[in-house]
Amino acid sequence: xxxxxxxxxxxxxxxxxxxxxxxxxxxxxxxxxxxxxxxxxxxxxxxxxxxxxxxxxxxxxxxxxxxxxxxxxxxxxxxxxxxxxxxxxxxxxxxxxxxxxxxxxxxxxxxxxxxxxxxxxxxxxxxxxxxxxxxxxxxxxxxxxxxxxxxxxxxxxxxxxxxxxxxxxxxxxxxxxxxxxxxxxxxxxxxxxxxxxxxxxxxxxxxxxxxxxxxxxxxxxxxxxxxxxxxxxxxxxxxxxxxxxxxxxxxxx
Numbered sequence: 001x002x003x004x005x006x007x008x009x010x011x012x013x014x015x016x017x018x019x020x021x022x023x024x025x026x027x028x029x030x031x032x033x034x035x036x037x038x039x040x041x042x043x044x045x046x047x048x049x050x051x052x053x054x055x056x057x058x059x060x061x062x063x064x065x066x067x068x069x070x071x072x073x074x075x076x077x078x079x080x081x082x083x084x085x086x087x088x089x090x091x092x093x094x095x096x097x098x099x100x101x102x103x104x105x106x107x108x109x110x111x112x113x114x115x116x117x118x119x120x121x122x123x124x125x126x127x128x129x130x131x132x133x134x135x136x137x138x139x140x141x142x143x144x145x146x147x148x149x150x151x152x153x154x155x156x157x158x159x160x161x162x163x164x165x166x167x168x169x170x171x172x173x174x175x176x177x178x179x180x181x182x183x184x185x186x187x188x189x190x191x192x193x194x195x196x197x198x199x200x201x202x203x204x205x206x207x208x209x210x211x212x213x214x215x216x217x218x219x220x221x222x223x224x225x226x227x228x229x230x231x232x233x234x235x236x237x238x239x240x241x242x243x244x245x246x247x248x249x250x251x252x253x
Contacts (some may be wrong), residue, residue, distance in 0.1 A: 001031065006039050007048075014049050014056050021055040046234060047213045080208040080231045083247040085109040088170055088206055088229050092118055096167045099196045100127050102151035102189070103172030105206040110134065121164055123152040123192055146188070153188035161195045169200035171226065173207050175214035178241065181223050183216035190218040197221050209234050 006029055013028055014020050022040065026033045044051035049058060085105055089112035092098055096115065100106050102124030110130045120131050121139045128140040143157035171193055175183040182205055184190050197203045203226040212234050227243040238244060 001029065003039065003042075006031065006035070007043055010036070010039055010043065010056070011048060015058050019052070019055060019057045025056070080247075081105045081108050084206050084208065084229055084231060086112045087245070087247045088204055089113045091168065091204065094118055097121070097164065099161070099164070099166045099169035099200060100124060100131070101169070101171045101193060101196065102127060102149055103206075105172050105208075106170050109170065109206075121161070121166070123157050123161075125150045125152065141192070146186070149186075149189065151189055151192075153186070153192060157192050158195045161192065161199060164199055166196065166200040167202070169196045169203045171197065171203060171205045171221075173205050173211060173220075174216040176205070176207055176212045176223065176228065176238070177215045178223065178237065180215045181219045182221045182226070183214075183219050185216045185218070187218050190220040193220040197225060202227065204229055206230075212238065 009029055010025055013025060022033050022036050025040070026036045029036065040049070040051050040056045043049045043056070049056045081104065085108035089109045092113050092115040094115045094117035096118045098118055098120050100109070100120055100122040102122065107124065107127055107130065110127065113134070113136075119137045119139075121141070122128050122131070123141040123143070125140075125145060128138050131138045141152050141157040141160045143152040143154035143160075145151075146153050171182070173182045174185060177183065182193075184193065197220070203221070205226045206229050209230055209232045211230075223238070223241045225242075227245060228238075229245045229247070231247055233239060233244055233246065
């Protein structure tokens with residue numbers, strides 16, 4: 001029995017019972033406990049169930065509704081963000097009109113951008129300051145400042161974005177899912193992300209591999225609408241849905 005077949009049966013058992021022991025799962029699948037244990041570890045890594053002592057439990061919450069503040073998010077997977085940001089920054093050319101989404105990974109891009117003449121639009125308060133300090137022409141959207149993410153949101157922000165035709169836009173995301181697409185916990189931020197991507201020739205979503213198979217409250221785009229830049233792809237099926245660039249072994253876009 002192949003892993004994917006075992007995984008489907010394990011998830012069916014765990015979701016129906018809420019919890020199951022390694023011994024029970026091994027008996028149900030007709031395989032060894034060591035094999036089941038390895039499968040449970042992998043499914044826990046993917047976020048499809050929760051590994052508990054001696055067994056497995058259903059994922060605690062299939063939809064993530066909360067969000068960390070900027071300072072906390074900046075420290076999560078910081079090394080991966082640096083590599084992803086540096087890779088993404090290489091895609092910007094001097095004749096680009098770029099939309100830069102508010103977010104910690106997009107903020108990390110700014111020191112790596114080397115494109116004299118590029119013009120930027122952003123709803124990120126910190127992004128606008130950092131870009132201006134580097135000598136770039138920057139336009140910031142109107143609207144209300146959301147303190148937790150340092151993002152400018154609201155109807156005014158959406159309307160100002162709709163005036164532009166971006167050559168490229170760079171987005172952060174809280175989740176990437178085959179069915180639900182790119183998601184974020186906040187409806188106001190989702191509307192801005194959606195508007196920017198609709199007015200961009202090409203869109204990039206920057207996300208470390210932990211964001212795959214995660215779903216937040218609001219979908220802002222389908223997977224096929226953007227190129228994903230990540231460190232690694234946890235499931236090969238995602239490569240059939242859109243263009244995915246991994247920072248390992250790649251020099252630039």
